[in-house]
Amino acid sequence: MGLIKAALGATGGTLADQWKEFFYCESLPKEVMMVKGEKVVGKRSSNKKGNDNIISNGSGIAVADGQCMIIVEQGKVIDICAEPGEYTYDMASEPSIFTGHLGESIKNTFKTIGKRFTYGGDTGRDQRVYYFNTKELIDNKFGTPNPIPFRVVDQNIGLDIDVSVRCSGVYSYKISDPILFYTNVAGNISNRYTRDEIDSQLKAEFISALQPAFAEISKLGVRPSALPGYAQELSEAMNLVLSNKWGKTRGLKVVSIGLNSITLPQEDAELIKQAQRTAIMRDPRMAAATIADAQSDAMKAAARNEAGALTGFMGIGMAQQAGGINAQNLFTASSLKCANCGYEPKGVNGLPKFCSECGKPF
Numbered sequence: 001m002g003l004i005k006a007a008l009g010a011t012g013g014t015l016a017d018q019w020k021e022f023f024y025c026e027s028l029p030k031e032v033m034m035v036k037g038e039k040v041v042g043k044r045s046s047n048k049k050g051n052d053n054i055i056s057n058g059s060g061i062a063v064a065d066g067q068c069m070i071i072v073e074q075g076k077v078i079d080i081c082a083e084p085g086e087y088t089y090d091m092a093s094e095p096s097i098f099t100g101h102l103g104e105s106i107k108n109t110f111k112t113i114g115k116r117f118t119y120g121g122d123t124g125r126d127q128r129v130y131y132f133n134t135k136e137l138i139d140n141k142f143g144t145p146n147p148i149p150f151r152v153v154d155q156n157i158g159l160d161i162d163v164s165v166r167c168s169g170v171y172s173y174k175i176s177d178p179i180l181f182y183t184n185v186a187g188n189i190s191n192r193y194t195r196d197e198i199d200s201q202l203k204a205e206f207i208s209a210l211q212p213a214f215a216e217i218s219k220l221g222v223r224p225s226a227l228p229g230y231a232q233e234l235s236e237a238m239n240l241v242l243s244n245k246w247g248k249t250r251g252l253k254v255v256s257i258g259l260n261s262i263t264l265p266q267e268d269a270e271l272i273k274q275a276q277r278t279a280i281m282r283d284p285r286m287a288a289a290t291i292a293d294a295q296s297d298a299m300k301a302a303a304r305n306e307a308g309a310l311t312g313f314m315g316i317g318m319a320q321q322a323g324g325i326n327a328q329n330l331f332t333a334s335s336l337k338c339a340n341c342g343y344e345p346k347g348v349n350g351l352p353k354f355c356s357e358c359g360k361p362f
Helices: 105-113 178-186 199-218 224-241 243-250 266-280 284-303 309-321 327-334
Strands: 002-005 021-024 032-036 038-041 060-063 067-073 076-081 085-090 127-133 137-143 148-154 159-165 168-175 192-194 252-259
Touching (some): 032 178, 060 067, 067 178, 127 178, 137 199, 148 199, 159 224, 199 224, 199 243, 224 243, 224 252
Parallel strands (some): 021 060
Antiparallel strands (some): 021 038, 032 127, 032 192, 067 076, 067 127, 137 168, 148 159
């Protein structure tokens, strides 16, 4: 019960003359995932009673690009082919399993789930040919109805907080293991299986998987606003999260994800900005520049003081005497370096005379 590749240069009449029966499938539209093969009965066929669920020995089967074909007997998969071409059905041969672009992993699935049935040399009571759409199924829109937690980690400024994000976009997926899809999802359909029968379930599971997938991406130190640029990493993370539900159970996998702009609540966005502004002040030079700018503004304001410029400048002097930091000290401190041990003090107030590490004078 296997498949034999038909000769490319077969001669002699039409397909109906060459084969007893001929199974084929028209180009599958994007909304169709699986369809039962159409049978054309030839003059040589012994199946003259109109039973579409019997495959005569020596029948022809065609497989097109972007398709995978399986032969099912009594509800069990007995052969599979994902290589484009024309084949002859031979009851005497072993399953051929032309994996094509599906790779070698499909053979393990066949050994686990597929099982040959024989009935004393008879073809069996029910034999069917099914075709699967193995092309990328695109334009699946999604949006998060509720905010998703996202961990923001920035080692440069010591930031590690959880924020809430909302996102929307599109994703695509494909059938990567037709045997699993047939066994656990579609089964012995009489006509076709379309995307609308499973899309709502997939979309709900896809959105649920975003949170653990985002957690994996956050480990890379990615900020929420940069997420659209990590589509490939996000796809890999989603496949990792969905491997059991989609990959190992249904034979599906995520191909690509396109994200629109990520939105954060105003308070979370302001929290990140405030942490970034605070981190700037850890550098004495940046702190000194900020203070110098503030002092410059204060002097301009003092010059415009309605009680007189002298009164304004007196206020500035009193503030500095009360413990204000002198910008010049920060600029000087940022350039200090111990000639003995190389230690560079950061954020010191005033001009230290001795190195705090080795005790040598500066």
